[in-house]
Amino acid sequence: MHAATASRALNESSRHLVQADTLDRVLRAAAELGYTANIAARTLRTATSRAVGILVPDITNPIFPPMVRGAEEVLRSEGYSTWVVNTDDDSARNEEAVSAFRQRNVDGIILATARLHDPALDAALEQGSNTPYVFANRRPARSGVPSVRADEAEGARMVLDHLVALGHRRIVLVAGPQDVSTGRAGKQAFVTYVRKHGLPVLGGQVTECGAFTFEAGREAMRDRLREDTSFTAVVAGNDLMALGCLDSLAEAGLRCPEDVSVVGFNDMMLMDRITPALTTVAIPYREIGVEAARLLVAAMSCAPRRKSSVVLKPVLQVRESSAPPPKKASRQKR
Known part of the structure; x- marks a missing residue:
């Protein structure tokens, strides 16, 4: 190695050693003083x-x-x-x-x-x-x-395929708010797959709610039961609404799933722990x-x-709240 090259390498090495030593002393002093970075100043800079x-x-x-x-x-x-x-x-x-x-x-x-x-x-x-x-x-x-x-449409397809495979023909939807993309997509997909399966179009088949809440689902199902009880399955816009539907069905003396199957959407925490455990679409x-x-x-x-x-x-989680529809003679309010 030439003398000049060796000298430059030594100087460079020494400079890095000094920098490391200086940095170490600065960090120790900062720790002793309790210094923390000024985020606002750094943001401005x-x-x-x-x-x-x-x-x-x-x-x-x-x-x-x-x-x-x-x-x-x-x-x-x-x-x-x-x-x-x-x-x-x-x-x-x-x-x-x-x-x-x-x-x-x-x-x-x-x-x-x-x-x-x-x-x-x-x-x-x-x-x-x-x-x-x-x-x-x-x-x-x-x-x-x-x-x-x-994919809300895929979730709705899986729900309708599942209920139709069980034998349901009279299926109603308690839909989420239509000024929300998930609520609108859920309703559109439900209507699409009802037609594809050739299911009967019921009067008041879709009830639109103003919120994705337990109370909204409960009130929607109460209103629906005042008009008609011939449906055998309910699809709810989310799990909280499904719980509200279950509450109103029980209030009316209808059992789930013996009289009416109920399917939710989201697979929120503990939906597999309620009675009956809720069939629902799991969203990641x-x-x-x-x-x-x-x-x-x-x-x-x-x-x-x-x-x-x-x-x-999404993934369909099949649990206890969905079952084959009852025979007409066996279904009655209790």
Whole structure:
């Protein structure tokens, strides 16, 4: 090795040793002083916060905690913190939340909002067009918007196939809100597969509810029973609504599944522990959160985007609440 080359190598090695020693002394001093990084200052300097906002319409709904957890796991592994805001599905609060996220310079937003059309939210997103966002558990009204959701139509097909195979012909739907993408998709798919199976179209066959709640399902079934009791199976927009339907059926003296089969949607926690255990469509909510976070991380890092949306497959969980329909002579109110 030439003398000049050796000298340069020695100097470079010494410089790295000094830097390492200096860094070690700085870290020890910081620990002794209790120093923590000033995130606000770093955000101003770098124009990034290493934070992601997650907006949910109802944190008390059992579907959202696993979705948020799945997203957080991915984001934490990538070095991002998360801020979760519950808006009670209120348009003004949706807009406020997105504006607050932008003011805090979040690097991206995951939206699990419910409404199909929310002008205030759309306006807030347009104002922050430089902030990447992904919809979770929602079919966006506009094409090309990144989203992750389950295949609601496939779920409805599996439910109708299952009930028809059991022998049911008179099937009714207690549908979710029609201004929510999951509620509308569920109703459309139900109507489609009722026709494909050649099932009779009943008067008032679909009851639309204003919310995905136990109370909404209970009231819808009460109303339905006042008009007609000839149906042998009920499909509910989600599990909470299915529980409400079961309550009203029992109130009317009808047994499940001996008199009426009931099928839910979501497979929320403990649906296999109630009596009768609920037949339902399992939606992979944790995976929805995981995939939404992965799409967002790719967008935030400006990585090439292979696809703008992900559609996950549901699974039918057959349990005790669905059985063959009763013979006409054996069914009666008790």
